[in-house]
Amino acid sequence: TEDPQRKLVLLKYSEGNYTNYMQGRTRFHKLDFSLEILNTKRQDRQLYEYIVSKGPEEKVWQIQLEVYEPVSDPSIQILSWALANSSCTVTLNCTAEQGDKVSYSWGGWDTSTSGLCSRNGSLLHLTYPLQNTSIPCTCTASNPVSSRVVGFNFSECSYEQGGKSPVADLALSSLSVLLLLC
Numbered sequence: 001t002e003d004p005q006r007k008l009v010l011l012k013y014s015e016g017n018y019t020n021y022m023q024g025r026t027r028f029h030k031l032d033f034s035l036e037i038l039n040t041k042r043q044d045r046q047l048y049e050y051i052v053s054k055g056p057e058e059k060v061w062q063i064q065l066e067v068y069e070p071v072s073d074p075s076i077q078i079l080s081w082a083l084a085n086s087s088c089t090v091t092l093n094c095t096a097e098q099g100d101k102v103s104y105s106w107g108g109w110d111t112s113t114s115g116l117c118s119r120n121g122s123l124l125h126l127t128y129p130l131q132n133t134s135i136p137c138t139c140t141a142s143n144p145v146s147s148r149v150v151g152f153n154f155s156e157c158s159y160e161q162g163g164k165s166p167v168a169d170l171a172l173s174s175l176s177v178l179l180l181l182c
Helices: 111-117
Strands: 011-014 017-020 026-029 034-037 047-054 057-064 075-084 087-095 103-108 123-129 135-143 146-155 158-164 177-180
Touching (some): 011 026, 075 146, 087 103, 103 111
Antiparallel strands (some): 026 034, 047 057, 103 135, 146 158
């Protein structure tokens, strides 16, 4: 015979009463039947089951919990830089040291440069005429729980690296996760 399947029970609810087997790690909200995992860790990323038993019948829902580390402030590196035919050609790479499943996009601070700077991915390859006095571009590093922005200003085939936009700081300070139990 096969070994029986073992499961860790977080909470049991029956006829208006419940037992929380993970006191200090989970919080049950009786009003909306949600279960909150407190101080979420990467190890909490797994498949959970929500089981409702009524008499001889049982309904089972499976919930995959994903846990993400927020994105750190990105930085921009100049990979190449060339001056030719009254134009400047530059290739930049935007990276964030921390964060899970990070995606990158480029844009402009204003509408005059948004098309010139628009790209998806961490690399931006840009050629612009020298008569442009300033081309401010931004790199956004984001994932499902946070987003960070850094600016970069092209000027006379030289550059100034800007700081992060205060408005773009959407990082969540905690990774508390709410599992809605219907």
